[in-house]
Amino acid sequence: MEQTPVDFEDGLLDVGDGHRIYWRAQGPRHAPVMLVVHGGPGGAMDIKWADALEADKWRVVFFDQRGCGKSEPFGKLEHNGIDALVGDMEKLREALNIERWAIFGGSWGTTLGLAYGVAHPERCTGFLLRGVFLARREDIDWFLWDVRRVFPEAHRAFLDAIETACGKRPKTAQEILALTEAPLARFDDAGTKLARAWTNYETTLSVVNKPEKEKDAPDEEKRPSAEANSAAISMALLERHYMANELPPMPLLPLVARIAHLPCRIVHGRFDVVCPADQAIALAAHWPGADLSVVNAAGHWTFEPGNIAALKIGAKALAEAIGKA
Known part of the structure; x- marks a missing residue:
């Protein structure tokens, strides 16, 4: 209908x-x-x-x-x-x-x-x-680092992507924010791959009861590639910017x-x-x-x-x- x-x-x-x-x-x-x-x-x-x-x-x-x-x-x-x-x-x-x-x-x-x-x-x-x-410091640290106790595989994949993009593996939440600044700001292929990894990490953490029907899947899973890349870039770029420079308020x-x-x-x-x-x-x-x-x-x-x-x-x-x- x-x-x-x-x-x-x-x-x-x-x-x-x-x-x-x-x-x-x-x-x-x-x-x-x-x-x-x-x-x-x-x-x-x-x-x-x-x-x-x-x-x-x-x-x-x-x-x-x-x-x-x-x-x-x-x-x-x-x-x-x-x-x-x-x-x-x-x-x-x-x-x-x-x-x-x-x-x-x-x-x-x-x-x-x-x-x-x-x-x-x-x-x-x-x-x-x-x-x-x-948006307290402990809330940001949880999302970027401490949640590895619940999602160790997703967090490890996230750190792998950062290491691939930056050549160094972060050891703290603050290092995640420091190391990802330059590649995310470049808008090139490596930066886009890192942005997609950032967004995939967040999506993995977000859903407990995913509806079975494809039409009800999260939007980022249905978007055309170019649109999905833009959505990932803006999410990763601005989340990193705010967590590093604007938060906690x-x-x-x-x-x-x-x-x-x-x-x-x-x-x-x-x-x-x-x-x-x-x-x-x-x-x-x-x-x-x-x-x-x-x-x-x-x-x-x-x-x-x-x-x-x-x-x-x-x-x-x-x-x-x-x-x-």
Whole structure:
């Protein structure tokens, strides 16, 4: 059965510093607005996230962050930091003439969504967060190094790829960030192979319950080669850039009090080894009114059945809470 085409509007917004961000808006114009904040850093919007929302309940706004997706220029690291991205979100709100909106973020999108929220609490109506990433040093070290205790084969293959590209095998998380800077920045064949290895490593860690049907596989497994290469380059390049230069940001947890009066629904896979569940529990502890759903038999990937089911429940509850406010 063919799906009914979704009416949408889109464009490129000049945010300064030589950057233009791509955005897309869809859904009823009279409905409350939900801003979708993608992961990475270096990921891109995925309009399938809207499937977790009731289509008639939200006006959904997507955007690609600086340097990735359809934003221009591709892969630019200059003027690409968390404060700039928060500023871009506010410029997008103003450009679209939106008074207030809810934030739907996953993984790095939770970091950026929270950073925007504590900077502009008066512009937020509520939060739907999946796979919380607090971007503390221990969270970065876990992803780059300590997770080898759970995925030793994947971590060994990751280090093999770095050694092939750099001629040296990293011995710490900080060495991973130092050694991968030059090859990832070259955009040549060796850099692309390293970017693909970085992305494959993250994908391997992300999925616990992968749906059997090919059509439900993660997008990166279905993309044409050139598109997959670009997606891998932006993900690896920008993740390395942010982990080395932008993170940890100002500690987020002490600032949550600025938005703790707003409704929040948190969904986190029990077996998320990209962003372990202690981060979601720590966030909930600083947000007394937040509702936390830890999903058993689910990992980091948004589209695992348990995560999607919990997100749909959370989105419906968030819409009701906003409607009563």
